[in-house]
Amino acid sequence: MQVGKDGWCVPTFELEGDLKEIFSINDCEWISGLTCRVRHNGRKPLPSEVFFSELDAKGKRIGPTKMRLIYPRLDPGQSGVAIFHIHGTPARIVMAGTWKGPWIDPY
Numbered sequence: 025m026q027v028g029k030d031g032w033c034v035p036t037f038e039l040e041g042d043l044k045e046i047f048s049i050n051d052c053e054w055i056s057g058l059t060c061r062v063r064h065n066g067r068k069p070l071p072s073e074v075f076f077s078e079l080d081a082k083g084k085r086i087g088p089t090k091m092r093l094i095y096p097r098l099d100p101g102q103s104g105v106a107i108f109h110i111h112g113t114p115a116r117i118v119m120a121g122t123w124k125g126p127w128i129d130p131y
Contacts, residue, residue, distance in 0.1 A: 034052045034058070035058070035078070035114040035115055035116050035117045036115065036116045036117070037049045037116075037117050037119060038116055038117070038118045038119065039119050039120075040118065040119065040120040041120060041121065042068050042071075042121060042123070043071065043074065043119055043120060043121040045065075045067050045068060046064055046065055046066070046067050046068045046070075047062055047063065047064060047065075047074075047119075048062070048063045048065070049061070049062055049106070050063075056107055057107050057108050057109045057110050058107070058108040058110050058117075059105055059106070059107050059108075060105070060106050060108070061103050061104070061105060061106075062095050062098070062103060062104060062105070062106040063098075063102070063103035064098040064099070064100060064101070064102060064103070065100065065101065066099070066100020066101055069123065070097065070098055070126075070127050071121030071122055071123050071127070072121075072122055072123055072124045072125050072126060072127055072128045073092060073093075073121065073122045073124070073128055073130075074092070074093040074095060074119060074120070074121045074122075075090040075091060075092055075093065075119070075120055075121075075122070076090065076091055076093050076108060076117050076118060076119045076120075077089060077090050077091070077117070077118045078091075078110060078111060078112055078114035078116075078117055079114055079115060079116045079117075079118060080112065080113070080114060080115055081115040083116075086111055086112035086113075086114055087110075087111030087112055088111065090120075091108075091109060091111075092130055093106055093107075093108060093119065093130070094106065094107040094109075094130045094131070095107075095130065097127045097129075
């Protein structure tokens with residue numbers, strides 16, 4: 025875990041597969057869940073969907089197996105706000121993307 029700019033503890037992010045090559049996560053705050061700035065560098069296409077799982081300090085899953093991340097459609101080089109609807113007090117958030125066509129609106 026790390027300390028966010030608001031002074032609250034923020035989980036560590038682990039991006040899997042191609043997601044780790046294209047996304048960066050920063051500036052997290054506890055607003056409407058965990059709200060973070062996500063940036064797409066454009067090295068690969070934007071995933072159609074991104075899912076995340078919460079793990080505690082011992083690596084045990086918290087909440088549902090995978091939750092869908094709410095994030096905007098981003099062009100290469102753009103950033104936007106992503107919202108993680110958290111179910112516990114995770115030490116780590118594991119994220120994975122799916123590429124099954126174009127970006128799908130999470131709403």
